[in-house]
Amino acid sequence: MSTIADVAARAGVSKATASRALTGRGYVSAGTRDRVVAAAADLAYVAHSSATSLATGRTQTVGVIMPPVDRWFFSELLAGIQESLFALDYELALYGVREGTETRARLFHTVLPGRRFDGIIAVGIQPSAQELERLHRWERPLVSVGPYSEGSSAVSIDDVGAARIATEHLIELGHTDIAFVGGASDADELSYGDAQRVEGYLEALAAAGLEAIARIADAPPTMPGGYAAAVELLGDRRGRPTAIVGVCDEAAIGAMIAARRLGIAVPTELSIVGVDDHQHAEMFALTTIKQSPREQGHEAVRLLQQRIDRPDAPQERTVTASALVVRSSTALRR
Amino acid sequence: MSTIADVAARAGVSKATASRALTGRGYVSAGTRDRVVAAAADLAYVAHSSATSLATGRTQTVGVIMPPVDRWFFSELLAGIQESLFALDYELALYGVREGTETRARLFHTVLPGRRFDGIIAVGIQPSAQELERLHRWERPLVSVGPYSEGSSAVSIDDVGAARIATEHLIELGHTDIAFVGGASDADELSYGDAQRVEGYLEALAAAGLEAIARIADAPPTMPGGYAAAVELLGDRRGRPTAIVGVCDEAAIGAMIAARRLGIAVPTELSIVGVDDHQHAEMFALTTIKQSPREQGHEAVRLLQQRIDRPDAPQERTVTASALVVRSSTALRR
DNA sequence: ACCGATGATGGGAGCGCTCCCTCACTCTCG
DNA sequence: CGAGAGTGAGGGAGCGCTCCCATCATCGGT
Numbered sequence: 001m002s003t004i005a006d007v008a009a010r011a012g013v014s015k016a017t018a019s020r021a022l023t024g025r026g027y028v029s030a031g032t033r034d035r036v037v038a039a040a041a042d043l044a045y046v047a048h049s050s051a052t053s054l055a056t057g058r059t060q061t062v063g064v065i066m067p068p069v070d071r072w073f074f075s076e077l078l079a080g081i082q083e084s085l086f087a088l089d090y091e092l093a094l095y096g097v098r099e100g101t102e103t104r105a106r107l108f109h110t111v112l113p114g115r116r117f118d119g120i121i122a123v124g125i126q127p128s129a130q131e132l133e134r135l136h137r138w139e140r141p142l143v144s145v146g147p148y149s150e151g152s153s154a155v156s157i158d159d160v161g162a163a164r165i166a167t168e169h170l171i172e173l174g175h176t177d178i179a180f181v182g183g184a185s186d187a188d189e190l191s192y193g194d195a196q197r198v199e200g201y202l203e204a205l206a207a208a209g210l211e212a213i214a215r216i217a218d219a220p221p222t223m224p225g226g227y228a229a230a231v232e233l234l235g236d237r238r239g240r241p242t243a244i245v246g247v248c249d250e251a252a253i254g255a256m257i258a259a260r261r262l263g264i265a266v267p268t269e270l271s272i273v274g275v276d277d278h279q280h281a282e283m284f285a286l287t288t289i290k291q292s293p294r295e296q297g298h299e300a301v302r303l304l305q306q307r308i309d310r311p312d313a314p315q316e317r318t319v320t321a322s323a324l325v326v327r328s329s330t331a332l333r334r
Numbered sequence: 335m336s337t338i339a340d341v342a343a344r345a346g347v348s349k350a351t352a353s354r355a356l357t358g359r360g361y362v363s364a365g366t367r368d369r370v371v372a373a374a375a376d377l378a379y380v381a382h383s384s385a386t387s388l389a390t391g392r393t394q395t396v397g398v399i400m401p402p403v404d405r406w407f408f409s410e411l412l413a414g415i416q417e418s419l420f421a422l423d424y425e426l427a428l429y430g431v432r433e434g435t436e437t438r439a440r441l442f443h444t445v446l447p448g449r450r451f452d453g454i455i456a457v458g459i460q461p462s463a464q465e466l467e468r469l470h471r472w473e474r475p476l477v478s479v480g481p482y483s484e485g486s487s488a489v490s491i492d493d494v495g496a497a498r499i500a501t502e503h504l505i506e507l508g509h510t511d512i513a514f515v516g517g518a519s520d521a522d523e524l525s526y527g528d529a530q531r532v533e534g535y536l537e538a539l540a541a542a543g544l545e546a547i548a549r550i551a552d553a554p555p556t557m558p559g560g561y562a563a564a565v566e567l568l569g570d571r572r573g574r575p576t577a578i579v580g581v582c583d584e585a586a587i588g589a590m591i592a593a594r595r596l597g598i599a600v601p602t603e604l605s606i607v608g609v610d611d612h613q614h615a616e617m618f619a620l621t622t623i624k625q626s627p628r629e630q631g632h633e634a635v636r637l638l639q640q641r642i643d644r645p646d647a648p649q650e651r652t653v654t655a656s657a658l659v660v661r662s663s664t665a666l667r668r
Numbered sequence: 669a670c671c672g673a674t675g676a677t678g679g680g681a682g683c684g685c686t687c688c689c690t691c692a693c694t695c696t697c698g
Numbered sequence: 699c700g701a702g703a704g705t706g707a708g709g710g711a712g713c714g715c716t717c718c719c720a721t722c723a724t725c726g727g728t
Contacts (some may be wrong), residue, residue: 005715014679020717050388051388051714053384068413070413075404082430109380341687351707362706362707385686655726
């Protein structure tokens with residue numbers, strides 16, 4: 001493994017000049033630059049990242065903290081972040097957040113002070129006041145995806161709005177018995193975004209004077225979760241709702257499959273709407289609210305990059321709009 | 335941000351002693367150690383990772399190269415890797431592999447020589463001879479998950495075996511018209527493991543003297559992929575197979591949904607078997623071959639750790655067994 | 669002819685850590 | 699009782715890079 005000293009020697013210049021030629025910072029004559037670049041190529045020289053980091057204080061690495069990627073939304077988001085970071089020549093260090101505070105504690109006590117990252121993208125995490133304070137002391141930019149908190153840029157989905165639109169769509173179709181699949185009686189169990197969606201559902205009902213009929217079935221935001229909850233919900237022939245809002249498409253699809261098994265026709269007997277526009281939504285002809293997690297990933301990186309370049313620039317907050325995509329899982333109430 | 339010099343000063347010892355006390359390498363008296371540790375705690379001292387790396391040559395970071403995590407298998411595998419790395423105090427730097435060689439080229443030309451990683455876990459990647467040579471020159475361990483190549487440890491699924499078992503199961507049930515959903519006429523389009531599965535399917539047929547009936551439907555290894563392929567396969571009432579092997583559970587489930595829509599009863603009229611034991615397999619009562627991607631992730635990290643500790647230890651190769659999980663998507667041929 | 673930009677280069681300090689080497693001291697054992 | 703091993707601590711080089719500063723040449727403007 002050759003060092004910059006080797007390159008400098010081979011090009012017949014000093015280390016300083018070689019560094020300037022290679023990084024593009026400072027005065028170097030064209031001829032010298034070419035010689036240095038050629039020498040570097042000959043030696044297959046690549047700067048030692050730790051040495052560069054130590055000298056510059058920048059690691060070219062971004063930490064990404066996110067929930068397990070087994071949900072489509074997160075895996076898409078991660079893909080978006082990955083694409084953008086790659087394009088900007090940043091490494092991506094992935095951190096899981098298990099609710100177990102161990103990961104989180106370690107992150108704040110060891111990883112951040114270790115100055116491994118130039119910035120952080122935190123997905124679906126609401127930092128505590130104490131954590132925020134530490135982040136502030138960390139003096140490096142944070143962009144959060146989802147929840148928004150003072151002192152950091154954020155790209156958010158309007159989760160409340162998405163669920164509201166979904167619910168309103170059903171109300172407009174004449175439904176007055178609309179259940180929500182994918183809540184949790186213990187609110188702590190819900191991710192931030194999911195909690196917001198419950199909120200949106202309730203808001204829409206309230207706006208239509210239907211708050212009394214609110215029915216929230218607890219379920220994890222997964223297909224089996226939605227399936228199980230729907231089986232229970234639809235099992236009773238008379239108390240059965242005529243429409244269902246899923247906390248996400250996975251849950252909605254689970255509910256749809258449950259309905260089919262129970263011989264309940266969708267959409268004639270039961271309307272179902274989801275949130276996300278999951279890759280499977282089309283196959284199931286699911287009416288849903290389109291989010292674009294991949295683009296949100298891009299946006300998050302853009303914001304972060306901006307703040308890395310100009311740390312004193314004002315915080316920015318992007319809220320991406322939600323759009324209703326009508327397919328054929330919803331219909332007028334009979 | 336305090337440095338080790340600050341800690342040393344506060345504890346009234348030299349930098350060297352402080353370092354020894356904190357890293358646990360070399361002689362330090364218990365009393366001194368305690369004083370240093372206390373001083374470090376007071377100052378909230380955490381070693382600067384770049385400085386440590388530069389001095390030790392180790393980054394405590396492992397690079398993970400894998401396909402997009404939108405398939406359950408990969409997201410589980412990643413989760414397993416993440417868990418184990420976290421437990422061992424390693425950072426995880428994530429790399430996508432788009433077939434676009436750009437990522438790959440950059441990895442080999444810039445990232446590896448930049449000495450950012452102590453080791454690499456490569457998932458589903460068959461390095462070219464030239465790449466292998468570079469890896470060798472890199473002199474750091476590589477563990478591959480999936481394909482096995484000379485000179486690196488590997489944890490592999492017996493993909494051939496898995497698909498063979500799945501197919502044999504159908505043959506034992508009396509089926510003689512068994513289609514495979516999720517191939518690709520252009521073999522390059524298939525991931526390594528998927529290609530192996532096609533292999534296993536063909537092997538089983540051949541062993542039963544059924545090679546003549548092999549029918550491989552091209553489809554991406556996804557639910558919509560399996561759905562579309564199955565719709566085509568099952569559309570023709572007479573030429574219809576009596577059993578289907580899915581390249582993975584997602585594809586198998588897609589096929590199952592297609593069958594339902596077409597009014598074909600599973601398993602009475604059509605048997606379906608998948609590979610993976612996906613989280614949704616149970617909900618669909620899918621007979622499948624159980625893999626444990628999460629455990630494979632653990633195993634990959636274990637192998638890597640071993641090789642980081644003792645670089646000259648012999649290469650190890652783990653092949654995890656596959657087990658048939660019979661649910662109710664398969665039945666005797668009528 | 670002199671001066672101050674401007675361009676091009678080299679010397680070398682310094683980033684924060686580890687670890688080799690040296691030194692001092694205390695035991696242990698022949 | 700002295701040699702040698704074992705233990706504890708400090709000094710300081712060195713990891714590979716960047717970047718500040720000093721130096722020197724060139725050149726146009728007064």
